[in-house]
Amino acid sequence: MYADRSDCTPFLVSACGSGPPGTPAVRPPVATPAPTTTVGLRLPLNVYLPTVGEQATGEYLVYRVQQHCMRGYGVRYLPHLSSDYIGTTVATWREYESRRYGISERTIAARRGYHLGEEPSGTRAPQVSTALSVPEREVLSGRAPDGRRMTTPVQNQDVPDGGCAGLAERTVHGDRTAKAQRGYDLVARLRGEAFDRSRSDPRVAAVNRKWSSCMRGKGFTYRDPDAAIEDPRWNLLSARPSRAEVAVATADIA
Structure with missing residues (x-):
């Protein structure tokens, strides 16, 4: 009281x-609040990591420096990169994080099933490095195909250590220490361990049994929400979900 x-x-x-x-x-x-959605879910360990906005902005800036560096060697790289990349990436990461315990957005489930939400109109994904030629990839990575460091100038210029990718990382993030990287790795490991422990918690198991029973009442047999998402009938890389996927997803939400 x-x-x-x-x-x-x-x-x-x-x-x-x-x-x-x-x-x-x-x-x-x-x-304790009773959430109706996991969008905006705040996990205690997340305070030790950059926010999704910080991560997306850092990633965009790294791409921008790579693009500028590659242009200096006569390579047209990431032609579709724009600042829209930040907003699109933030939206995708936030939705992905909201699905840590299964889908929770009724409107997305009714329209997209278990597919992620559609990207904002007008945005295009940046060019991937695999679309580059072998010599262009060497400039980006600073490594020859055999893994050796590049020492031959390109366009009469030396290639920076680690190529344009290495230069971009140092420019945006500085020289990250091994200690800092171990810190990030530790947080990632603890997040994974906490999630695994939550799945084996008797209270979670009890809720999953109730969920499974409810789904059987709607004509669908799955042991838990993960099994529904991972149903091999769904092609989550396709442009649109099947009617069956939408039906299961909306029953899942209900």
């Missing part, structure tokens, strides 16, 4: 937060 300060008696006054100066106030309990 929430604390009612009107019930404070003299001998309980300090517990009610009205004690002598310097006595820390006791905060009333706060009810």
